[in-house]
Amino acid sequence: MDLFDSKKKFSEPIEMSDYLFSLERQLEGEKTEKNVYVARVTQLELEVQQLKKQLEELTKPAFLVAVVTELINESQVIVKSANGLEFLVELRPELGLLEVGERLTLNQRTLSVIGKLPSAKDMHVHSMEVIEKPKITFEQIGGLTDEIRELEEIVILPLLYPEKFDALGIEMPKGILLHGAPGTGKTLLAKAVANKANATFISLTGSQLVKKFIGEGARMVREMFALASQKKPSIIFIDELDAVGAARNDSINGDREVQRTLMQLLAEMDGFTEKNGVCVMAATNRLDIIDSALLRPGRFDRIIETPYPNEKARTKIFEIHSKKMNLNTGIDFTELSAKTEFFSGADIKAVCIEAALTSLRENKEKVSMNDFLKGIKKIKKEEKNENETKMFS
Ligand SMILES: Nc1ncnc2c1ncn2[C@@H]1O[C@H](COP(=O)(O)OP(=O)(O)OP(=O)(O)O)[C@@H](O)[C@H]1O
Numbered sequence: 001m002d003l004f005d006s007k008k009k010f011s012e013p014i015e016m017s018d019y020l021f022s023l024e025r026q027l028e029g030e031k032t033e034k035n036v037y038v039a040r041v042t043q044l045e046l047e048v049q050q051l052k053k054q055l056e057e058l059t060k061p062a063f064l065v066a067v068v069t070e071l072i073n074e075s076q077v078i079v080k081s082a083n084g085l086e087f088l089v090e091l092r093p094e095l096g097l098l099e100v101g102e103r104l105t106l107n108q109r110t111l112s113v114i115g116k117l118p119s120a121k122d123m124h125v126h127s128m129e130v131i132e133k134p135k136i137t138f139e140q141i142g143g144l145t146d147e148i149r150e151l152e153e154i155v156i157l158p159l160l161y162p163e164k165f166d167a168l169g170i171e172m173p174k175g176i177l178l179h180g181a182p183g184t185g186k187t188l189l190a191k192a193v194a195n196k197a198n199a200t201f202i203s204l205t206g207s208q209l210v211k212k213f214i215g216e217g218a219r220m221v222r223e224m225f226a227l228a229s230q231k232k233p234s235i236i237f238i239d240e241l242d243a244v245g246a247a248r249n250d251s252i253n254g255d256r257e258v259q260r261t262l263m264q265l266l267a268e269m270d271g272f273t274e275k276n277g278v279c280v281m282a283a284t285n286r287l288d289i290i291d292s293a294l295l296r297p298g299r300f301d302r303i304i305e306t307p308y309p310n311e312k313a314r315t316k317i318f319e320i321h322s323k324k325m326n327l328n329t330g331i332d333f334t335e336l337s338a339k340t341e342f343f344s345g346a347d348i349k350a351v352c353i354e355a356a357l358t359s360l361r362e363n364k365e366k367v368s369m370n371d372f373l374k375g376i377k378k379i380k381k382e383e384k385n386e387n388e389t390k391m392f393s
């Protein structure tokens with residue numbers, strides 16, 4: 001018992017000091033661990049800062065501005081960019097709910113949505129494309145020289161020098177209707193006219209006008225004219241005019257709304273004079289079905305056809321669309337032009353793109369004559385298939 005007690009007395013301080021020692025060691029260990037964590041946190045904070053900076057950099061470059069044209073669901077919308085292309089884009093939840101007509105900024109390369117733009121006045125006018133001054137110039141159009149000259153006289157000069165025309169007392173045509181096969185350069189021409197006249201280009205397609213709810217189409221027409229006179233000089237461009245302006249046919253149901261829109265369009269055209277710096281242009285590839293009320297004097301009283309390009313024009317169009325390509329020597333544009341009878345400007349552009357893709361696929365640095373010939377074959381084949389499906393459908 002004695003022995004036991006003395007042992008106990010003796011061993012207690014030792015145990016205590018052991019214990020203390022181990023506690024100290026543990027504390028030390030934890031301190032080092034803490035230091036490691038603190039260092040890690042600082043490092044991570046630095047990384048976060050760097051990433052934030054990178055993110056800022058990434059979101060900085062010039063953005064593409066696009067207008068929401070259709071809501072698919074909460075996380076997807078269809079947007080239309082200034083060049084007319086439509087994209088289906090994903091939305092981040094932070095953007096909240098969007099409305100048709102709202103403007104978004106997109107990353108140019110990835111087209112991911114960066115953010116919303118504060119609603120500008122223009123955007124009262126839903127799904128309308130407004131370009132301050134289109135970038136297309138007459139130099140980018142092959143052929144169509146007579147058409148360009150005519151437009152110069154009846155649209156560009158009156159818009160640029162309204163006072164001169166006022167003084168002369170000449171009445172200029174109110175509306176110009178461009179008609180021709182698809183891809184023959186109607187939209188291109190209208191944009192180039194706006195560029196030359198330093199005018200705002202406000203465009204809308206007929207099908208957009210008729211898709212709307214009751215009263216919406218007519219309102220859009222009204223707002224479009226209001227916006228045009230606000231932003232004058234301006235050119236109103238209604239693409240696919242046939243969608244609103246097809247001859248009235250009572251047998252078709254649901255046509256009343258379309259007629260209402262058409263009546264509004266006619267009323268607006270009657271109500272404005274060319275003196276207020278607004279010119280109305282429209283395009284169609286179905287002149288045959290356009291309502292005659294639209295073609296009367298004071299409405300679309302000047303009709304200009306965009307024909308398929310002739311051989312000389314085709315050569316020029318080939319040159320225009322391959323200008324930025326890295327071309328091999330010995331490309332004979334006249335020969336290419338001779339091989340592309342009945343090709344539209346858009347077809348020729350497609351041939352050029354196809355040629356560039358072929359050379360890319362074959363890992364060549366330069367585009368050769370052969371690539372162009374392959375392109376022609378491909379586009380011809382596609383057209384043939386298209387015609388065949390049309391025939392059998
Ligand atoms: N005369 C031309 N010169 C140069 N490029 C042309 C010409 N015609 C058409 N193109 C090219 O074809 C593309 C389509 O032309 P555009 O959109 O003007 O055709 P469109 O007549 O409006 O067709 P759609 O009836 O289908 O609307 C243009 O982007 C342009 O690059």
Ligand SMILES: [Mg+2]
Nearest residue numbers: 186187239283
């Ligand atoms: Mg067009």
